Amino acid sequence: MDSIARDADVEDELSTLFTRLSRGRGRKAGFPGADDLDYSPLWRFFDFELNNIGDPEDEPTFVHHTKQYERVAVDFFADLFGAPEGDHWGYVTTGSTECLQYGLLRARQYYPDAITYYSAASHYKVARVLRDLRMPGVCVPATPNGEMSYVDLSEALVDHPGTPVIIVATAGTTMTEAVDSLTDITAVLERHDVLDRYIHVDAALSGIPLGLLPAASRPSFDFRSGADSIGFSLHKFLATRMPGGIVIARNSPPPGTRARVPYTGAADTTIGCSRNGHIALMAWYAVRTLGVDGLRRRAEEAWDTAAYLVDRLTTMSWPAWRNPNAMTVVLATPPKQIRHDWQLATEPDGWSHYVCLPGRGRSQVDAFVADLEAVLDGVLAQPQALNQPPSSQPSTVVSQPSTVVTHAPNTRAA
Numbered sequence: 001m002d003s004i005a006r007d008a009d010v011e012d013e014l015s016t017l018f019t020r021l022s023r024g025r026g027r028k029a030g031f032p033g034a035d036d037l038d039y040s041p042l043w044r045f046f047d048f049e050l051n052n053i054g055d056p057e058d059e060p061t062f063v064h065h066t067k068q069y070e071r072v073a074v075d076f077f078a079d080l081f082g083a084p085e086g087d088h089w090g091y092v093t094t095g096s097t098e099c100l101q102y103g104l105l106r107a108r109q110y111y112p113d114a115i116t117y118y119s120a121a122s123h124y125k126v127a128r129v130l131r132d133l134r135m136p137g138v139c140v141p142a143t144p145n146g147e148m149s150y151v152d153l154s155e156a157l158v159d160h161p162g163t164p165v166i167i168v169a170t171a172g173t174t175m176t177e178a179v180d181s182l183t184d185i186t187a188v189l190e191r192h193d194v195l196d197r198y199i200h201v202d203a204a205l206s207g208i209p210l211g212l213l214p215a216a217s218r219p220s221f222d223f224r225s226g227a228d229s230i231g232f233s234l235h236k237f238l239a240t241r242m243p244g245g246i247v248i249a250r251n252s253p254p255p256g257t258r259a260r261v262p263y264t265g266a267a268d269t270t271i272g273c274s275r276n277g278h279i280a281l282m283a284w285y286a287v288r289t290l291g292v293d294g295l296r297r298r299a300e301e302a303w304d305t306a307a308y309l310v311d312r313l314t315t316m317s318w319p320a321w322r323n324p325n326a327m328t329v330v331l332a333t334p335p336k337q338i339r340h341d342w343q344l345a346t347e348p349d350g351w352s353h354y355v356c357l358p359g360r361g362r363s364q365v366d367a368f369v370a371d372l373e374a375v376l377d378g379v380l381a382q383p384q385a386l387n388q389p390p391s392s393q394p395s396t397v398v399s400q401p402s403t404v405v406t407h408a409p410n411t412r413a414a
């Protein structure tokens with residue numbers, strides 16, 4: 001293999017980058033990308049180009065792909081989410097945004113004149129993808145815990161009687177990890193006699209952990225509760241280091257897309273042409289080595305850490321709360337130094353969040369709380385330097401508050 005010539009400057013730049021990344025590693029708190037799983041047995045495959053071009057079920061005309069592993073991973077998660085046996089289809093995407101795009105394109109194929117409803121707490125890419133696809137959308141207000149307001153969904157539907165409905169529900173919103181309930185959403189749709197409907201679930205971070213809960217405590221977010229497609233990210237809970245996702249849909253791809261492209265040997269059913277074979281292999285490796293029990297242990301560790309962080313913060317009277325089954329802790333925005341050092345995601349409303357992913361355990365929480373206490377001790381000597389924590393938000397776990405906080409206009413956007 002030809003090595004790429006590297007001079008001293010390049011070495012220096014790489015060392016600087018490596019040092020910066022290594023230093024930030026134990027203090028990743030605000031963004032939901034885990035990095036604790038050991039994928040090193042797969043590093044040797046990075047010497048190969050691995051391209052899962054086109055449909056995951058079609059063997060391409062070349063051998064450097066990992067589609068057989070991709071199919072195992074897709075089936076594992078289809079099973080976890082209760083997809084109809086033998087009547088589902090899915091593939092490895094570039095991330096949850098492509099999953100969303102796929103879900104919406106598919107929904108539009110079924111219902112070209114539909115209006116899409118999504119909550120104000122859903123990811124910003126929902127509105128963006130709708131705009132790009134020129135699909136009309138209605139943003140429904142969210143409740144204080146970040147869940148879609150079903151009362152407002154019902155009111156929004158009144159404005160468009162007889163129009164087919166696409167719902168983008170979120171299982172684990174970005175800031176508060178709230179879960180939109182498909183039981184409540186479908187009840188609203190039924191009350192409005194909406195028979196022509198499609199539900200895509202954006203389960204970027206929380207799909208896997210929620211799917212591992214026992215049936216009795218699992219929120220209604222998956223195929224068992226009426227989802228037509230579900231997408232989630234691989235780089236979040238599964239720690240794949242590089243961005244990726246999986247989308248799974250009921251039924252095989254819509255008709256007209258199954259013909260194989262002669263030069264690739266694979267049908268053109270996916271949004272991208274070339275697709276990442278390495279991340280498909282990593283997804284397979286994670287499910288093959290951890291299985292349901294190993295994944296569940298990771299989820300339980302994350303929930304335990306989140307409960308511990310809420311406890312530590314509330315004990316020191318720093319407002320903090322989390323949604324049921326969330327590994328995301330919402331906390332009053334700490335002083336700037338903490339936000340910077342701990343890479344906290346922060347909203348202008350005075351709240352930040354800390355995502356207790358697997359690998360970010362109790363000792364990291366202890367270090368965070370110690371830093372926060374030290375900084376607060378410093379700024380309390382000059383109280384004007386401390387941002388005022390918001391006082392109107394819940395300081396304990398909330399389940400279903402009824403007050404609507406986010407007011408977005410119920411407009412049909414072009």
Ligand SMILES: Cc1ncc(COP(=O)(O)O)c(C=O)c1O
Pocket residue numbers: 032094095096097098122123125170172173174202203204205232233243244245
């Ligand atoms: C709820 C939700 N949806 C979608 C996304 C975007 O995911 P991706 O970066 O995998 O496209 C995120 C990212 O954090 C998210 O939190």
